[in-house]
Amino acid sequence: MTRLLEGRIAIVTGAGRGIGRAHALELARHGAKIVVNDFGVTNNGEKSDSPAHQVVAEIEALGGEAVVNGADVADFDQAGAMVQQAIDTFGALDILVNNAGFVRDRMLVNAAEDEWDAVIRVHLKGHFAPLRHAAAYWRAESKADRKRAGRVINTTSGAGLQGSIGQVAYSAAKGGIATMTLVAAAELGRVGVTVNAIAPVARTRMTEGAFDTSEMALPEDNSPVVAWLASEAAANVTGRIFEIDGGRLTLEDAWRHGASKDAGRRWEATELGDVVNSLIAEGAEPEPVYGS
Numbered sequence: 179m180t181r182l183l184e185g186r187i188a189i190v191t192g193a194g195r196g197i198g199r200a201h202a203l204e205l206a207r208h209g210a211k212i213v214v215n216d217f218g219v220t221n222n223g224e225k226s227d228s229p230a231h232q233v234v235a236e237i238e239a240l241g242g243e244a245v246v247n248g249a250d251v252a253d254f255d256q257a258g259a260m261v262q263q264a265i266d267t268f269g270a271l272d273i274l275v276n277n278a279g280f281v282r283d284r285m286l287v288n289a290a291e292d293e294w295d296a297v298i299r300v301h302l303k304g305h306f307a308p309l310r311h312a313a314a315y316w317r318a319e320s321k322a323d324r325k326r327a328g329r330v331i332n333t334t335s336g337a338g339l340q341g342s343i344g345q346v347a348y349s350a351a352k353g354g355i356a357t358m359t360l361v362a363a364a365e366l367g368r369v370g371v372t373v374n375a376i377a378p379v380a381r382t383r384m385t386e387g388a389f390d391t392s393e394m395a396l397p398e399d400n401s402p403v404v405a406w407l408a409s410e411a412a413a414n415v416t417g418r419i420f421e422i423d424g425g426r427l428t429l430e431d432a433w434r435h436g437a438s439k440d441a442g443r444r445w446e447a448t449e450l451g452d453v454v455n456s457l458i459a460e461g462a463e464p465e466p467v468y469g470s
Contacts, residue, residue, distance in 0.1 A: 182409040184209035187268040191215040192278030194229040197397040204401035206242035215247040257307035301351035320369035328371035343469035363417030372416035379423040395424035
């Protein structure tokens, strides 16, 4: 098998189980050295034993190299220490796969403030904090004439792109991750770093119980796309979001300017009814919200 990531160094967050574990194993099969991050929490965010050591053992059984990291990725200082662990252990950092997260699903009228805060923190800040520290490292390397082919793969969701009933916090966080991906791609391109996101579909702890998962893809079905995006071959792909559903790969067509009408002056409120309705008639129907 051609190994796309020979000698490259990766961090995969939330890599103890499910999709993150599959990513870590796939990257290792392609030659990457892996920092296996897992904070060790239940699907509801409660602390539990982390299976990260088991994933490291699986990677080593494949002939690869890996180390355990137990950072809370939404803690800014711990995220920085995680990035530094990769550099201290393996000599550099080339790949960041932001995957960690959990759900606390509620209809909007039943959503509690602490549940909102927890989901936004883990998903949105848990993407920002590692990315911020990795970006600082890559910028410093570029300034020192050691530009690296940095790769970031974030994890959004169909819930963040089309919305999902009963998942207001999760949808908001994942929508934020999609936009963060666009901004980071624009800012980091100058130092040789690409930033993309995937919207994976898979049978995991997060989907079981929320949906009928009997026909859903397996976690490992998403990981080959991550491995390719993490490779040097993907240098021309950045600021993109890919939905992966088994063997179906979809390039998401995110927010774009649609139909418009310019009055050449300030609008009068009373005339906007016909204008807005005509713009809606010209545009495409929005994707339905999941569960609607």
